[in-house]
Amino acid sequence: MRRGALISFQASGGLLMVLIVAAMAFLACFAMAGTLGASKLANAWTEGLSGAATVRIGAEDGVSQDQVDIVLDILRETDGVIEATPLTDEEVAALLEPWFGTTPRLEDLPAPTIIAVRIDPLNEPESAILQARLDGAGAGAIYDDHGEWRGRAASAARAVRNVALGALIICALAIAMVVVLTVRSSLAAQRATIATLRLAGAEDRFVAGVYQTRYLWLGLAGGVIGCAMAGAAMLAVDALASVGRALPALAATGQWWLGPVAVVVFVAVLCVLAARLTVLRALRSGA
């Protein structure tokens, strides 16, 4: 004995639904990569900056060893400072090389003294307080923990993440809307059949179950198609990006496929839930 579908769905409606879900899932994968990639991006920009700070001692009329010692003492007494070492002339020269090249001899320049400070990233010294103490010592030292740059990188990353999250939400809303509209039109077209199911003793959740099964498959089909295409596109983008490494690679880590898989699961769950709620609401409101 066969067990035919209780509600006959239009194949064309299903196809349309799969195509729209596929398109949205495709976009959602990139939005997802954007959300996850934003923090990677910020890390890439600030890599090595956290845990490192510098103190620069002014140089118009030369820097005395006394000045340096006072500053070193202050630094070493400060909680959160692990190590403070003045850079050698060669190290300073190496730092300045990109700007001045190798030709001028360092002694000819009013080069500042730079102290490399290693700080505990989990217990960073308050830069304003430290700066006040340095000012108090009158050594003309300037503390720089790259806070401004790190702050800007972090807020740029936040902005990227928020835009990506917004795009994810829009994709989800678009999918939910397509489900609601197609379920409603199907409920209207299948009114007589559904009334017969109810008269035969079907609970509302049984009818909803028929739609949930249908939309589970439509959601999975659309999700898998869209995410597979997105995955392929990411690998292709990576292949291009790896040449210059200008972008943090989308697929650089071993778990890059987790994003698309999560999108497939999310899309399927979203389709099922939206279908269920739409059916239950319509039936209760006396459809």
Add this chain to the structure above:
Amino acid sequence: MIVFEDVGFRYGRGPDVLKNLDFEVPEGAFTFVTGASGAGKSSLLRLLYLDAVPSSGRISMFGRDVTTLSRDEIAWFRRRIGVVFQDFRLLDHLTAAENVALPLRVAGAKVSEYRENVVEMLRWVGLGDQMDVKPPQLSGGEKQRIAIARAVVASPDIILADEPTGSVDPVMAERIMQLFVEMNRLGKTVVLATHDLDLAEQTGHPVLELQGGSLMARVAA
């Protein structure tokens, strides 16, 4: 089992279709509802299969006031009520066997649990060889018998039939009446609506006669 107390019914703001109905159908009874076309027979059955609620008065079934039932409870009550609709209400995209199996399927039963039962029902109504045919390929009388098989397959306590002999010849009508008598012998309460007063009176069962929505007479057996 079924108690009507001063029941009135109308569709929306339309005229009264049923007026001041006061009667009881005891458990295990075989009751006819008769009346001319438009007298309100189908509307009375709709109240009984909970597809409509009375505009006034009270109906109780299985000891419950039916207006207090939740949607889920209505579904569960309907599983105890088998209905042969005047227009059959078969699902054209399903086979005869799938149509008969519908009440079992919506109640959550598996094919393996109901296969034999469904086949037996189809044989009982004489359609054992039409199991895989879909309703559009069946005659009116065959559809009617599928509707009957579907109404009784889940072994409901109450069987409601709206003009169940409406689209068959007298010989088949006789056979169909026999099916209801058999179900009644098994202890089912049967309420059968027909415009054919003669058919009702021949059997000697109680008759509720409707005229313009009012109960005219109750002919005792």
